[in-house]
Amino acid sequence: QVQLVESGGGVVQPGGSLRLSCAASGFPFNIYAMHWVRQAPDKGLEWVAVISSYGSDEKYADSVKGRFTISRDNSKNKLYLQMNSLRADDTAVYYCATEGTWGQGTLVTVSS
Amino acid sequence: DIQMTQSPSSVSASVGDRVTISCRASQGISNWLAWYQQRPGKAPKPLIYAASNLQSGVPSRFSGSGSGTNFTLTISSLQPEDFATYFCQQANSFPLTFGGGTRVEIK
Numbered sequence: 001q002v003q004l005v006e007s008g009g010g011v012v013q014p015g016g017s018l019r020l021s022c023a024a025s026g027f028p029f030n031i032y033a034m035h036w037v038r039q040a041p042d043k044g045l046e047w048v049a050v051i052s053s054y055g056s057d058e059k060y061a062d063s064v065k066g067r068f069t070i071s072r073d074n075s076k077n078k079l080y081l082q083m084n085s086l087r088a089d090d091t092a093v094y095y096c097a098t099e100g101t102w103g104q105g106t107l108v109t110v111s112s
Numbered sequence: 113d114i115q116m117t118q119s120p121s122s123v124s125a126s127v128g129d130r131v132t133i134s135c136r137a138s139q140g141i142s143n144w145l146a147w148y149q150q151r152p153g154k155a156p157k158p159l160i161y162a163a164s165n166l167q168s169g170v171p172s173r174f175s176g177s178g179s180g181t182n183f184t185l186t187i188s189s190l191q192p193e194d195f196a197t198y199f200c201q202q203a204n205s206f207p208l209t210f211g212g213g214t215r216v217e218i219k
Contacts, residue, residue: 045213047207102156103155104154
C-alpha cells in the first residue's frame, strides 16, 4: 500500500525553526522526485519545494527560498523539510507528495 | 510564473448532473496539467495527470481534456461523494502553480 505520513508539525514562535518529516512506504522511494505543498487555513494550495530522486537537485518557491531546505534519506525512505525564520504567513498544513500520492498533512502554526 | 485560472469558483449541482470545470494557463503548458479533488478536512486526492489520464482507482465518470492553455475537468454524472473542491495544477515548469479551486456544492 502506497503511503506517505507526515510528522513534525506544531506551534512555533515567529523567527523559530521546525523540521518536518515524511515517511514513505509501498513504493520505490528512491526513484521518485518528492514535493512539499502547503495550504494555509481556508486557502488554496501552494507548492513549496521539490527534490530530485537522488537528492542532487532542489527547487523552491520564492516565498520560502533561503529559509526552507528540502532533503531526503533514501536509505530510510524519508523526506524532510527544515523550516527556519518562520513567519506568521507560513502557517499552513504541509503535505508531502509524489506522483499520484499525497500524505495526510501536518499542521504548522506560527504564532507568539 | 505560470498563472492558473479556474472557472467557475463555485457551482451548485444535483446528483446525476454533468459538471464541467475549466482551467486556463497564462502560457502554453502542453499537457502538463493535473487535477485534484479535496473534500473538507482531507488531503487533496490526485484525479488526473497529463491532462487526460485517470489516476488508478478514479471512477470513469471523471474525465479531463485540453492542451496548451485551456483544460477541462468533467464529471459525467455527479455522485454524492463528488461534492468537494477541485484544483488544477500545472507541471510544465517550476514553480508549480495551482488554480484557485472550484467548489462543487449541492443544489
